[in-house]
Amino acid sequence: MRAIRRGRLAALGLTLALLTGACASSADVATTKTGPEPTSASARAAKAGKQLAANTLVPLAGKAPTPELPVTVGSSDGRKVTVTDASRILPLNGGVAEIVFTLGLGERVVGRDITATFKEAKKLPQVTKAHDVSAESVLSLRPTVVLADTDTGPKEAIDQIRDAGIPVVVLDVATKLSDVTTRTTRIAAALGVPAAGEALNARMSDELAAARAAVPEGSRPKVAFLYMRGSAAVYLIGGKGSGADSLLDAAGAVDAGTQAGLDRPFTPITTEALAQAQPDVILMMTKGLDSVGGLDGLLQIPGIAQTPAGMNRRVVDLEDGVLLSFGPRTPLVIDILVDRIHQG
Incomplete structure (x- = not known):
């Protein structure tokens, strides 16, 4: 379950205005433009x-x-932490690592944890084993600052x-x-x-607003997030606070479990819970879907085939390291999600 919690989100709240007259080291910060933004849901999804x-x-x-250091910041364990050197950064969470890289500080990152699956991090030494941090591995990399979560x-x-x-x-x-906004600001x-x-928060807020604008008017499907690991006999349905509930709301859907x-x-998961949830669509992590034998295997799990999603074979899956990462992606x-969960 730690993998679920650590992969949860971070996110994109209100747009923050960029400060004018910022210090010299901030003057070159800007958002990346990659050409005209598509407006239709299908084009954006593609x-x-x-x-x-x-x-x-x-980035x-x-x-x-x-x-610009030193800085003293609050830590969620109740401490005040002074950072004097950011030349060797070690994020111990995949979503945190995404933020550090996207801020433009990827060249300073010296290691990664198991949930940092994006290409830029792949070459870095891993300091976790089954999601547990190895202090010896961390210390061997001589980091000057470590970013963790609770x-x-x-x-x-x-x-x-x-x-x-x-x-x-x-x-x-x-x-x-x-x-996500708070997390990015703190990092x-x-x-x-x-x-x-501030620049990254503004960019993400604009991107999220554009995604939400593509939600079809009047469409509000019920979507159940299922977390499964067939080899370990883990079969769970998401409810309030899963992280997926917030994503689904942003995508114009109702979280069926909530x-x-x-x-x-x-x-x-029980047949009773599924019968009560009656999802129109099922959302899963790709590895979770694979672990139960794909769509056909999923439909063999008691209760799944009897839901509207099961009867219509409406299953959406996204890569594990991205779905609940709550980072810049x-x-x-x-x-x-806007494109795939609103399809007829």
Whole structure:
């Protein structure tokens, strides 16, 4: 379940105006433009699909920002942390790593955790084993600042890293889209590049608004998010706080689990729960769908075939490292969801 929680979102709230008269190191920060933006849902989804298939990030345009340090920032474990050097950054969460790279600081990143699956991070040494941090692996990379979240563990490993004199900034786990703005702002502040954080928040907010504008008028399908790992006999349905509920709302859909009264993020799937949820569409992670034998295997799970989604074979899957990452690629996820969940 830590994989679910750590992959949750971060997100894209209100557009933040870029500061004028910013300091010299921030002057080159700009958003990246990749040509005219498509307006139809299908065109936006096609463009988003190509970018996700390439598994790469689009950093902010212009020269990489120069950190202005030292800074002292609040950490979600109740500490005040002073960062004096951002030359060797180690993010211990895939969504956090996406933000660091997109801010233009990827050349300073020295390692990754297992959830950082995008192409730019693949070459970096991995410091986690089955989602647990190896303090020895972290210390061997000599990071000057570590970015973690409240689910990062084990606690003993984080304490060992901190006891070695390395600043560790802990962030709240993102559980809804609006958390992404706060998360980006906090990461940019901790790394001494606040103006880059403002620029990235503005870009993501614009992208999300454009995705939402493509939602067909009057369409409000019910979508159930299913988290499955067939080999481990894990079969869960998402409810309130799963992270998927926020994504589905942004994409103009109703989270079927939440509407059915599931007040926990994840609940074991039962035929009764599915009968009550009655989803029009099922949303899954790609590896989860593969783990149960694809669409045909999914329909063999009791209760699935009897839902409208099962009867109409309406299943949408997205890559595990992207769907609940709540990072700079989340607007692409919304583009794809808007197109695929509203199809007849």
